[in-house]
Amino acid sequence: ETGVTQSPTHLIKTRGQQVTLRCSSQSGHNTVSWYQQALGQGPQFIFQYYREEENGRGNFPPRFSGLQFPNYSSELNVNALELDDSALYLCASSSPGGGNGEQYFGPGTRLTVT
């Protein structure tokens, strides 16, 4: 196992609601990246946090926001949920300059928006 944990494992929300997903990175890793994986697709990069600052963002609207805490854990917040937000949300942690860019994934949170 990677040591990356995520909560909750599953979540059902209604369109228009807000959701917060959580991630604890592997010990020694100070960088957390978030990805969205729709059914039948590869994961798509949402954003990355490094030392509590956003360190890059993919093509996602501002209603997707995040935080990183001093212990390097992280949250992903999504406001005004849409049906298309239904997906597996993955976080991945990595170490500074480590592993040539390798990232280690948590088990994901499966979000269903109805």
Next chain:
Amino acid sequence: RKEVEQDPGPFNVPEGATVAFNCTYSNSASQSFFWYRQDCRKEPKLLMSVYSSGNEDGRFTAQLNRASQYISLLIRDSKLSDSATYLCVVNRGGSQGNLIFGKGTKLSVKP
């Protein structure tokens, strides 16, 4: 055109077969390359990094051709347990760069 493109699959092969996956990437500034494996409804797991010199890990061999912007993965003597989706992954650069994933190629190994 997607930044990382893979064979669409699925690949259905008998046990013991050799199977090859191909992948191309469009950003010539990409710096590091990987194959990840993803089992059904699970998270992606790093299978192997890919280097220009080629690298081998048991039954798995990965190759990178930077001139052609092409990555491959060869699985020899396939096992039932190799059944999974194989994701070609590119890191754009920098030690903290984000990963760009292909859509994945599903492999089913049959008895």
